[in-house]
Amino acid sequence: MPAERIYLDSAASTPVADEVIQEMLPYLKQQYGNPSSIHYFGRETARAMQLARMRVAGLIGARPSEITFTSGGTEADNLAVKGVAEYAKTLPKMHVITSYVEHDAIIEPVRDLERLGFRVTFLPVTAEGMVRPPDLKEALAADTALVSVMHANNEVGTVQPIKELAKIAHDAGALFHTDAVQAAGKMPVSVADLGVDLLSMSSHKINGPKGVGALYIRSGLDIMPLIYGGGQESALRSGTENVHGIVGFGKACELAGKRLPEYRLKVAELRDYLIDKVLKEIQHSRLNGSRLDRLPGNAHFTFFGVNGEDLIIKMDENGIAASTGSACSVKKQKPSHVLKAMGFSYEEITGSLRMSLSLQNTKEEVDRTVQVLSEVVAELRSLSPFKSKYV
Template identity: 50%
Template structure:
C-alpha cells in the first residue's frame, strides 16, 4: 500500500487551520489598525471598529446580543472565568456547591479541583455508558446551596452531544446558574443561546478555522461572574487588558463563515464519519465505537482497538502521513488512560488503545478510505506482535461492539 503524499489531517477537534479569508482580515487589522481600541482618535477608532464588528459577528452566530459577548485569550480562560467567577460571586450568598460531569474538558475539571481546594464542594455526574448526562441525575444532585451547573455541550473526545436545554431548565427551576463549555460545538453544530437557555457559554476560535489564542464567554444579560483579570475598563470592565484586535477580527470572520455553510458542512463530515465507523467495525475484529451515534458531533469517530497502545497506532499513522490523536490534545503528554473513556466504563487496558479521528470540511472521501486502508493493514500487523493482544482477547471479546461488560 502506497503512502499518500499529502498530509491527511484528521485531528480537527484539536485545532483547525485558519481560513484564507480569516488570515486576510487579521492581516488587515495588524497592518492597518495600529491604534489602541480604547484611544479616542482616528486610528484608535479604526481598531475599535474591528473589535465591534467581530463582537457583532460572534453574537449573531449564536443568537446573542453583542453586549453579551466578552472576549478572552482562549476557551480555557472562558471556562475558568465562568466556573471560578460564579463560585466567588455565589459564595457571598453562602452557595458553595457546584455540579459538573465526570468527563468534562480539563479546563473545567481542573477549575473544579482548584475550587475544592478552596473549600467548595463539587458533585461530578457520571455519564451513561453511551456518553450522555441524564437531566434527572443533574436534578437529583442540586442542593439549596448549589451555585452552578456546568455541563459541556459536546464532549471533546467522544463527540456526544448533551441535552443542555433540558439541563438548563432544571437548573433555572432551582434558581441555579447554568454554564456550558461549547468549545467543540460552536461552529460545528447549530448553537442558539436563547433556545438553549444557558446563562454562560464558552467558545474558542481555533476550533472553527479561526486563530489560536482567542476565545469568548457569552454571559446572558444580568449574569455577572466575578472578574478574573482586573485592570482597565476593557470588555465593559469585566476582563481587563488591551484587546487582541486581529484575533477578534479573525474569530468573528471565522464564525460568520462557519455558520453560513453549517448544514452542508455537517452533512459532509457525517458522511465521512459514518463511512469510517461502519468499515472499521466491520473489518477489524473487536474494534469498538466509544459513545453513542444518535446525538454525536458529525465529524467525530472515537474507536478502541483492544490489544494495542494508542501511541503505537499514532506513530504508524504518522508514517503514512495521517494526523490523528489518542484523545484530548490538552492531555497529550500524559500516559494515563482517558478520564472520558474511564467515565463511560471502558476498561483501562482497552482505553489505552483508543483513537480519535475528527473530520473537517477540507477532508475528502478519498482520505476516509485511505485511513481505513491503513488501519486494516496496521492493526492486524501490530496485534500479531502484541503480547497484550494475545493475553487480552477474552477481555476484548467480553467488551463487545454492543458495549457489554
Template identity: 60%
Template sequence: MIYLDNAASTPVHQKVVDEMIPYFGEQYGNPSSIHKLGRAANTAIQNSRKRIAELISADSKEILLTSGGTESNNTAIYGVASEGKGRHIITSSIEHDAILEPCKRLEKEGYKISYLPVDKHGLVDVNDVQKEISHDTCLITIMFANNEVGTVQPIKEIAYMAHKNNIIFHTDAVQAVGKIPINVNDIGIDLLSISSHKINGPKGVGALYIRKGISVAPLILGGGQENGLRSGTENVASIVGFGMACKLAKENMGQNTVHFKSLTSKLTARILSEIPQTNLNGHLEKRIPNNAHFTFLGVNGEDLIIKLDENKIAASTGSACSVRIQKASHVLRAMGFSHEQITGSLRLTVGTTNTEEEMNQTVDILKKVVQELRAVSPYKSKYNF
C-alpha cells in the same frame, strides 16, 4: 498529511487570514485610543463581537472576549463562585480539564463539587442533576459535546432544571459550536464558552457568552476593557479573525454538517466492517457530526498514532489540548471502559478540508497498521489475532 485531529485544532480559513492581515500592518491602533486609528480598531472589535453573537443567536453586548475556551471556562467558574451566592457546583466527570482543574482548586478552598457520572455512551442523566441540587448550589456546568467521544448532552433539559431551582447554567460548548446550531435563548443557557481555533479561526482567542443580568466577577483586573470584565489591550487581529470564523461557521453550518456526516459515516462503516474486534465509542445518534472514536482491542493507541503519523495521518487518542504526556482518559474511565479498552482507543475528527478519498486512504492504512500491531500484541493469544 491527512489531518484527522480537528477536535484538537483546525486549519485557519484563508478568508480569516485575509481579514486579519491589515491588523498586523496599517491598522495598529489601540482600541482604547480616541484617535482615528484607535477608533478603527475598536470598530473592528465591535463588528467581530456581533458576528460571534450571531453564531449563537445572542446579543453582541452579551459577548465577553477572552483568550480561548480555557479562559472562558475559568471565568465562568471563578466568576460565578466569587459572587458568593453558594459554595456548591455541579459538573460532570467527563469535562475538559479547563473545567475540572478550576473545580479542583475551588474544592481545596472549601467548595463542594459534585462530579456527575455518565452512562456507557458518555451521557449525563438529568435525574442525577436533580438529585445533587441543594440550597447552596450556585452553578451547574455541563459540557455541550464531549471532546473525546463527541457525545452531546441533554443541555436544554439540564438548563431547565437549573432555572427551576434558580441556579446559573454554564456549558462548555467549545466542541459543539459550529457543528450544531445553538440558540442560547431557545436552549436557556446563561453562560457559554467558545474557542476560535476549533472553528477555523486563530488560536488564543475565544468568548464567554454572559446572559444579560447574570453577574460574573472578573479574573483579570487592570484598565477596565471589556466592560471591566477582562482588562488588557485587546488582541485585535485575532478577534477580527475569530469574528470571520464565526461568520463562515454560521453561513456554512448546513453544508459542513452534511460533509462531516458523510465522511464519518464512511470511515465508521468501513472500519467496523473491515477491521475485526473494533468498537465505535460514544452515542450512536447523540454525537457531533465530525467525531468518530474507536477502540481496537489489543492495540496500544499511542503506538497506533505513531504508526499513523509515519504514514502521514494525523490522529489522536483523545484530549490533546494541554501537554504531550498521555494520561489514561478520565472520560473513557467514567464511561466504564477497562484499562485495555482505554489504551486501545483512537479519535478521528474530520474538518472542512477533508475528502472522501482521504477517508478511504485512512482505512486502508489503518487496516495495515492495526494488523501489524496486533501481530506483536501481548494480547495476541488472548484474542486469537
C-alpha cells in the same frame, strides 16, 4: 515520507481559513491602534472589534453586549466557573455541579474551588458518555450556585441534553454554563433555545486563529473578573485586546454560520462512512460514544489488543494525523478520565483512537486511512503478547 498527508484531528485544531487571514491582515499592518485610544487608529480597531463581537454573537443567537473576548476556551471556562463562584460566595451559595467527562479547563478550576471550601458534585455518565437528567435533579441543593456540563464531548463526541439540564438547574435556582468549544460552529447552537446563562467558545476549532475565544454571559448576570487592570471587556477581562485575533475569530464565526448546513450534511455523511468502514473491515474494533447524539465530525474507536499511542505513531509515519483524545492532555501521559468515567477498562482506554473530520476531508482520504489503519492494527496486534486473542 508520505506523498500527501491526511489531517484527521480537527477536534484539536483547524487550519485558518483564507478569508479569515485576509480579514486579519490590516490589523497586523495598517490598523495597529490600541482600541482604547480615542484617535482615528484606536477608533478603527474598536470598530473592527465591535463587528467581530456582532459576528460571534450572531453564531449563537446572542446580543453583542453579551460577548466577552478571552484568550480561548480555557480562559472562558475559568471565567465562567470562578467568576460565578466568586460572586456566589456573597450570597452565600457554595455548591458547584459538573460532570466527570468535562474538559480539564472545567475540572481543574472546579477542583480549585473545592480547595477553597466549595462543595463540588461530579455527575456520572452512561456508557455512551451521557449525563442523565435525573442525576442532576438529585444532586441539586438550595446552595447550588452553578451547574457546568459541556455541550459536546471533545473526546467521544457525545452531545448532551443541554436544554433539559439547563431547565432542571434553573428550576432549582442555579445558574447553568456549558462549554460549547466543540459544538459552536459545528451544529446549531442558540443560547435562547438552550436556555443557558453562560457559554464558552474557541476560535481555532472553527478555522479561526489560535489564542482567542469568548464567553457568552447572559444580560443582567453578575460575575466577578479574574483579571483586573484597565477595565477592558466591560471590566470582566482587563488587558489590551488581541485585536487581529478577535477580528479573525469574528470572521470565522460568520463563515461557520454560513457553511453550517453544508458542514452538518457532508461531514456527518463522511463520518458515518468512516465508522461503517472501520467496523466492517477491522475486527475487534468498537465505536465509542453515542451513535445518534454525536458531533458531525467525531469518530472515536477502541481497537482491542493495540496501544493507542503506538497506533498514532504508526499512522503518523504513514502520513495520517489522528489522536487518542484531548490535545490538551496528551503531554500529561494520563489515561483518559472521560473513558474511565464511561466505565472503560484500562485495555479499552489505552486502545482508543479519535479521528475528527472537517469539510477539507474527502472520501478518498477515508478509504486510504482505513486501509492504512487496518494494516497498522494487524501489525501491532501481531507484536502483542495477546495476539492469539485478536489475530
